[in-house]
Amino acid sequence: MTHDASGWTGPQFLVVTTNDVPGYRIDQVFGEVFGLTVRSRNAFSQMGAGLKSMFGGELKGMTKALVDSRNEVMGRMIGEAQSRGANAVVAMRFDTSEMGDVWTEICAYGTAVRISPLQ
Template identity: 55%
Template sequence: MLVVTTENITGYKVTEVKGEVFGLIVRSRGLGGNIMAGLRSLAGGEIHEYTKMLEDARQQAIDRLISNAESKGANAVVMMRFDSSEIGQNMSEVLAFGTAVVIEKE
């Protein structure tokens, strides 16, 4: 499955638009991770526990996006974007979304 952030894919043409697809995940750190991240935040700099959590969440959102596109019969997703937000004090939502399409080589 080809997933791109562009509207067009060089060397391919869109033959069918299947519609909007998305992959959503909500994650939270456990108590131990929150304590470690809180301690690291006192010193400043990158908080590796949260970076890892969000990297994993993005990958899972893309995996779900791909699954959603495949279920619609698509072989590519164009105009893929991410959105994220906080839910409450310790949860993060990550959304990957785009347009599922069928492409073929030109």
């Protein structure tokens, strides 16, 4: 928890998948925000993943790539929300889609809001 000059006592920036934040009220809605990346697939990773999938087990390279991509799109979404004056994003979701056989799109989106604690 932090405390700034506006009286806000909470995380510097909050992202939740719920439509509201218990203990806080939504004072202002800034609209939809998103972060997006499109990744090309690494042929060597795909070959290794194909072999690994035959024998079972975690595809660690693919897991790391997905975690890195999700962190990247979250950062972009938060940056857009902050540039609009928000201190939170509600109703956040991830979306992924395949673009042909070589690209994967990853998107984080939600509603940018300004929240304050209930008194």
